[in-house]
Amino acid sequence: MGILSTIYAHWLALAIVSFGLYSLQTCVVYFRLRKIKGPWLTGISDWPHSLAMLSTRCHEWYAEANQKFGECECFKTFMIQRRSSADTPSSISGPIVRVAPNIVITSSPKVWAHVNTHPGYRRSPWFYRACRLGYRQENVFSCTDEELHSRKRKQMVAGLTIVGSQYSGRENLEMEISIDDQVRELVDLLRSKYISTQEAIVPVDLAQKVHYFTLDVITSIGHGNTFGLLRTDIDSEDYLKSSHDGLKLFNASLALGFSWLAHAPVIGPLISPSRTDKRGIGKIMDMCFSHVDKRLANPDDKRSDMLASFIRHGLKGEELRIESVEQLVAGTDTTSAGLRGALLHIITNPRVYRKLQEEADGAVRGGTVPKAGEGIITSTQAKRLPYLQAVVRETLRVWPPVADIFPRDVPQGGDTVEVESGESVHLPGGVGIGYSAHAMHRNEEIYGSDAKSFRPERWFESDTAKLTAMLRTNDLTFGHGRFQCLGKVVAHMELGKLLFEIVRNFDIALIDPTKPWKARNYMGLFVISDMWVQVMEREEQVDG
Numbered sequence: 152m153g154i155l156s157t158i159y160a161h162w163l164a165l166a167i168v169s170f171g172l173y174s175l176q177t178c179v180v181y182f183r184l185r186k187i188k189g190p191w192l193t194g195i196s197d198w199p200h201s202l203a204m205l206s207t208r209c210h211e212w213y214a215e216a217n218q219k220f221g222e223c224e225c226f227k228t229f230m231i232q233r234r235s236s237a238d239t240p241s242s243i244s245g246p247i248v249r250v251a252p253n254i255v256i257t258s259s260p261k262v263w264a265h266v267n268t269h270p271g272y273r274r275s276p277w278f279y280r281a282c283r284l285g286y287r288q289e290n291v292f293s294c295t296d297e298e299l300h301s302r303k304r305k306q307m308v309a310g311l312t313i314v315g316s317q318y319s320g321r322e323n324l325e326m327e328i329s330i331d332d333q334v335r336e337l338v339d340l341l342r343s344k345y346i347s348t349q350e351a352i353v354p355v356d357l358a359q360k361v362h363y364f365t366l367d368v369i370t371s372i373g374h375g376n377t378f379g380l381l382r383t384d385i386d387s388e389d390y391l392k393s394s395h396d397g398l399k400l401f402n403a404s405l406a407l408g409f410s411w412l413a414h415a416p417v418i419g420p421l422i423s424p425s426r427t428d429k430r431g432i433g434k435i436m437d438m439c440f441s442h443v444d445k446r447l448a449n450p451d452d453k454r455s456d457m458l459a460s461f462i463r464h465g466l467k468g469e470e471l472r473i474e475s476v477e478q479l480v481a482g483t484d485t486t487s488a489g490l491r492g493a494l495l496h497i498i499t500n501p502r503v504y505r506k507l508q509e510e511a512d513g514a515v516r517g518g519t520v521p522k523a524g525e526g527i528i529t530s531t532q533a534k535r536l537p538y539l540q541a542v543v544r545e546t547l548r549v550w551p552p553v554a555d556i557f558p559r560d561v562p563q564g565g566d567t568v569e570v571e572s573g574e575s576v577h578l579p580g581g582v583g584i585g586y587s588a589h590a591m592h593r594n595e596e597i598y599g600s601d602a603k604s605f606r607p608e609r610w611f612e613s614d615t616a617k618l619t620a621m622l623r624t625n626d627l628t629f630g631h632g633r634f635q636c637l638g639k640v641v642a643h644m645e646l647g648k649l650l651f652e653i654v655r656n657f658d659i660a661l662i663d664p665t666k667p668w669k670a671r672n673y674m675g676l677f678v679i680s681d682m683w684v685q686v687m688e689r690e691e692q693v694d695g
């Protein structure tokens with residue numbers, strides 16, 4: 152009797168055994184984390200998490216989970232203390248909740264810092280492998296192998312920093328000049344084409360122009376050549392659409408559990424992004440690869456940019472090519488989301504807008520920054536403007552530009568983590584633990600009862616201990632420890648310079664305040680569109 156006829160003869164018995172084994176496995180997985188609560192079905196099924204990812208609002212789902220289900224047996228004392236305390240905040244975020252049978256998330260800065268520094272935790276392959284850009288090609292972000300990741304970081308860190316930074320790399324000498332050029336391009340573009348007056352409104356999609364800006368910055372500091380999107384004011388090659396199509400596809404395949412197919416033999420090479428693709432990430436790859444190849448073909452090129460630094464530090468061949476694509480993916484939607492979030496909060500808060508303009512005018516009058524039209528504010532000057540810096544911090548807090556769970560696998564043998572109240576929780580080995588950005592950065596325990604509101608003044612807190620806790624938590628928006636963002640210096644430079652130059656030159660208002668923008672979360676990155684605004688020249692300009 153053949154194998155098929157044997158299966159046919161015993162199909163019922165086989166079905167019962169399979170179901171029994173599946174149920175047993177589900178129970179075992181469920182019981183490992185039974186003390187940690189989560190939304191309905193998350194203890195036995197990945198579907199609630201998958202649906203949240205497909206909804207493109209998973210950051211909100213994570214935050215709600217923390218808020219509603221943070222009361223687990225492990226935190227009994229924590230919750231009782233909070234409930235009986237006189238200043239009980241209206242919303243308490245539970246420090247650890249379950250979002251899938253084998254995954255928990257935390258809103259505790261203490262736990263998240265521990266997870267990112269304690270040896271043995273490693274990036275969870277189910278998430279990070281889905282961030283590979285080509286067939287089985289690791290980039291620094293997708294890397295789950297600790298040794299390879301650490302080697303890559305060492306080779307790349309200098310290219311993404313500047314003279315006098317914490318890494319003191321004298322590597323990317325042209326970085327600030329390149330960013331200044333793009334700030335100037337964006338201000339000129341708004342001024343030459345999109346100025347509204349009291350007689351006529353000229354709508355402009357600020358989300359799109361900001362994306363042109365970040366893409367031109369990255370290609371300029373990265374490859375020494377911009378796409379020229381701001382100069383031409385058109386994305387004729389569909390770079391934006393290509394990268395967003397790619398993100399959508401990555402997000403859907405991860406949510407539906409198919410992303411592993413892209414690394415499987417035979418089928419993987421056929422479906423992974425490739426430079427021959429006409430759209431998506433493949434198209435972006437082709438453009439980046441061409442830049443790298445041109446540079447390698449001309450070893451006499453004396454440019455001092457990110458690519459030159461990567462080459463000097465030993466990146467070569469396919470690895471160099473793929474890292475140049477990764478910088479583009481990591482450095483555009485992230486900073487774009489930060490800039491758009493800042494601009495939206497500024498233009499919808501008249502008090503904040505006015506205070507920023509007053510600070511800018513005062514700095515011009517005091518001669519500490521260049522007059523409008525005579526130069527772009529330097530990064531050092533921007534860092535000395537306290538209200539501007541408070542607005543940047545407050546934006547990153549209330550609207551963390553990168554908001555996925557960034558899961559790590561707990562070391563084999565498990566680990567015991569301690570939350571802020573001092574209570575300990577044991578996490579079994581192999582369980583994934585991620586981060587709930589919106590729950591952490593809007594936590595009333597850390598930031599006070601108005602934590603959900605945009606109030607830059609909170610950063611002038613006089614209680615030193617409270618301020619220190621706030622600053623430490625806020626710094627986590629760029630990751631932590633050995634996984635911390637490599638582009639933090641670049642991002643801060645873009646934020647400080649562009650926000651200053653926009654507010655000192657223009658008065659901006661939304662066209663339709665009931666629909667400020669469309670924002671969708673794909674794998675933690677925000678694709679934002681339709682941020683229609685009117686831009687007016689400022690009536691009172693300071694002459695200096």
Ligand code: HEM
Nearest residue numbers: 291292481482485486489553628629630634636637638642
């Ligand atoms: C406001 C803007 C930005 C935010 C909020 C941000 C946030 C983050 C976060 C949270 C991580 C850590 C992810 C993890 O833990 O797995 C990260 C990693 C990374 N970021 Fe950023 N990022 C920003 C801008 C940039 C820019 C402009 C670049 C490049 C020019 C960049 C390049 C990278 C790279 C290469 C990594 C991977 C580091 C590693 O794996 O060791 N980021 N970023």
